[in-house]
Amino acid sequence: MSDEIKKGLVGVVSDETKVSEVMPEINSLTYRGYAVQELCAKCNFEQVAYLLLHGELPNPDELKAFEEYERTNRNISDTLKNTIKNYPNNAHPMDTTRTTVSHMGLEDPDTEDNSPESNMRKSMRLLAQISTAVAANFRIRKGQEIINPDLSLSFSENFFHMSFGKVPSPEVVKAFDVSMILYAEHSFNASTFTSRVITSSLSDMHGAVVGGIASLKGPLHGGANEAVAHMLNEVGSADKAEEFILNKIKNKELIMGFGHRVYRDGDSRVPTMTEYYYKTAEFYQNKELPKISKILENTMLREKKIKPNLDFPAGPAYQLMGFDIDFFTPIFVVSRITGWCAHIMEQLSSNKLIRPLSKYAGSPHRKIN
Ligand code: ACO
Numbered sequence: 001m002s003d004e005i006k007k008g009l010v011g012v013v014s015d016e017t018k019v020s021e022v023m024p025e026i027n028s029l030t031y032r033g034y035a036v037q038e039l040c041a042k043c044n045f046e047q048v049a050y051l052l053l054h055g056e057l058p059n060p061d062e063l064k065a066f067e068e069y070e071r072t073n074r075n076i077s078d079t080l081k082n083t084i085k086n087y088p089n090n091a092h093p094m095d096t097t098r099t100t101v102s103h104m105g106l107e108d109p110d111t112e113d114n115s116p117e118s119n120m121r122k123s124m125r126l127l128a129q130i131s132t133a134v135a136a137n138f139r140i141r142k143g144q145e146i147i148n149p150d151l152s153l154s155f156s157e158n159f160f161h162m163s164f165g166k167v168p169s170p171e172v173v174k175a176f177d178v179s180m181i182l183y184a185e186h187s188f189n190a191s192t193f194t195s196r197v198i199t200s201s202l203s204d205m206h207g208a209v210v211g212g213i214a215s216l217k218g219p220l221h222g223g224a225n226e227a228v229a230h231m232l233n234e235v236g237s238a239d240k241a242e243e244f245i246l247n248k249i250k251n252k253e254l255i256m257g258f259g260h261r262v263y264r265d266g267d268s269r270v271p272t273m274t275e276y277y278y279k280t281a282e283f284y285q286n287k288e289l290p291k292i293s294k295i296l297e298n299t300m301l302r303e304k305k306i307k308p309n310l311d312f313p314a315g316p317a318y319q320l321m322g323f324d325i326d327f328f329t330p331i332f333v334v335s336r337i338t339g340w341c342a343h344i345m346e347q348l349s350s351n352k353l354i355r356p357l358s359k360y361a362g363s364p365h366r367k368i369n
Contacts, residue, residue: 005359010261014354015196019052019342020185028268031185032056040272045155045180045335046070052185052342053123066124073128074149074158076136077107081146084136093137094217097330098210100133101126105206112204114348122205123341130337131155134330135162138323156180159334164322171283172321175276179314182269183332185339187262191215191222195340199347200354212340213333219256222336225328227256228315232292241295249303257312258300266307277313280320289316 006012020031028035032051039048043057050058050066058066083103087096105111108125110118136146139162147162156177157167167173186192195212199205216222235244248255260267274293281290293316300306318328 003357003359008261009356014188014193015347015352017187017343017346018055019339019346020187022187022262022268027265029186036182036269037272040178040181043181045177045184048181048184049127049155049338052338053120053345069124070128070155071149071151071158073125074132074151076104076129076132080104080107080133081136084133084146085140087137087140089141092217093134093141093326093330094213094223094333096137097130097134097333098213098217100137101130101206101210101213104129104133105204105210108206111206114202114204116345116349119205119341119345119348123338123345126205126209126337126341131159131334132162134327134334135159137330138163138327141324160321168321169283172280175280175317176321178276179273179317179331180335182273182310183314183335185336185342189221190218191336192340192343196343196347197354199344200351202348202351205341205344208344209337209340212336216332216336217329222311222329222332224256224309225311225315225318225332226325228311229319229325229328231256231296232289232316232319235292235296238288238291238295241292242299245296245299246303255296255300255306257315258304258306258308260309263307263309267309269310270308270313273310273313273317277317277320280317284320286320289320 018032020029022028023030023035026035028037030036031039031048032055034051034057039051043051046067047057047063049070050063054062080100080103084096084100087099104126108122110122132149139146147165149158150161153161153167154173154177156173160167160173160176188196191212194215195208198208198211219227235241245255277293278290281287293312297308297312300308314332315325315328318331319325323331
C-alpha cells in the first residue's frame with residue numbers, strides 16, 4: 001500500500017460514477033452522456049432533473065408525471081414556515097438553508113428508509129420544497145410575507161413568483177433556468193463527495209444533503225458566486241476594473257470566480273452562462289456590468305492565464321435578476337439538490353464505507369509523567 005499523500009485528493013479516483021463526466025473528446029461537462037450546452041439549448045430544468053435522478057431523459061408521459069409530482073409537493077409545512085420566520089435575521093442564508101433541510105428530515109415520513117423507492121420520493125420532495133423554503137427565507141429577511149407556490153408555473157417561473165410575487169419576461173426566466181441546469185451537477189466536487197461520504201456510513205439522505213450544503217457554502221466552492229458579485233460591486237465601474245485586478249494579482253490575492261480543479265483550460269459551462277448573463281444585462285439595459293466582467297476576464301487571462309468558472313457569469317446574472325447576494329449560493333443549492341440526490345442513490349446502490357488513511361505526523365509515543 002502506497003503511503004504517498006495526495007493533499008486535497010488531487011488526481012485521486014475514488015469510485016466510478018454514471019451521473020456526469022467532463023468528456024475530453026468534446027471538452028465538456030456531460031450529464032448521463034449529454035453535453036450540458038445541448039441540454040441548455042433543448043431542455044428545461046425539470047427534464048434535466050429527471051435525467052439526473054432517473055438516468056434517462058423523460059418521454060412526454062414521464063415528464064408530465066414528474067412535473068405533477070414536483071408541483072404537488074411544493075408546499076412546506078406551517079411548522080417549517082414558522083421555523084423560517086424565527087431564524088435570526090443576521091444568519092447567513094446558507095446556514096438557514098442547511099437548518100431547513102435538517103428540519104425537512106425531521107418531518108419526512110421516509111427519513112429512516114434508505115430503499116431506492118423511498119430515496120426517489122425524498123429526492124422529489126427535497127427538489128420540490130427546497131425552492132419554496134429558500135424563497136420564503138428570502139422574503140422573511142426583507143420583512144415580507146411568504147408567497148405560496150403556484151402549481152401552474154414551471155420550476156423556474158415559480159421560484160421568481162415565490163421570491164418577488166411576479167414572473168419576469170421569458171428571456172430572464174430562460175437565463176435562470178439555464179443557470180439551474182448548469183449548476184445541477186459536477187461529479188465528485190467537494191459538496192457531492194461530502195454527501196457521498198455521509199451516505200457511505202448508511203446515514204440518511206437529509207443528513208447527506210445537509211453536509212453537502214455546509215461544504216457548498218465555502219468561498220472555494222459555491223460561495224464564490226456571492227464573492228464575484230461583491231467583487232463586481234467593489235470595482236464599481238469599467239474604468240477601474242483593470243487596476244483593481246492588477247492590484248489583487250500584485251498582492252497575491254485569490255480572485256473569486258476564476259480557476260477550477262478539474263478544468264485547466266476553462267470551465268465548459270462558462271460560454272453558455274456568459275451568453276445568458278449578457279442577454280440578461282441587455283434586457284435590464286445594464287451595459288456596465290458586462291464591461292467590468294470582460295475587463296476582469298481579459299486581464300486575468302493576460303496576467304495569470306487563468307479562466308473564469310461558472311460562478312463568474314452566474315453571480316452577476318442573479319444580481320441583475322434582483323436576488324440578494326447572500327441568496328446566490330442557496331439558489332445554487334436549489335439546483336444542486338438534484339446532483340446530490342443522484343449521487344446519494346448511486347452511492348447506496350454499490351456502497352463501500354469511505355474511510356481513507358492518514359499519515360501520522362504527531363508526537364512519537366510518550367507517557368504521562
Ligand atoms: N485567483 C488567483 N490565483 C489562482 C486562482 C484564482 N482564482 N485560482 C488558481 N490560482 C493559482 C493558484 O494560486 C496556484 O498558483 P501557484 O501555483 O503559484 O500557487 C495556481 O493557480 C494553481 O491553482 P491551485 O490552487 O493548484 O488550484 P486548485 O485546483 O487547488 O484550486 C480552486 C481550484 C479552489 C477553484 C481555485 O482556483 C480557487 O480558489 N478559485 C477561486 C474560488 C472559486 O472561484 N471557486 C469556485 C469553484 S467552481 C464552483 O464551485 C462552481
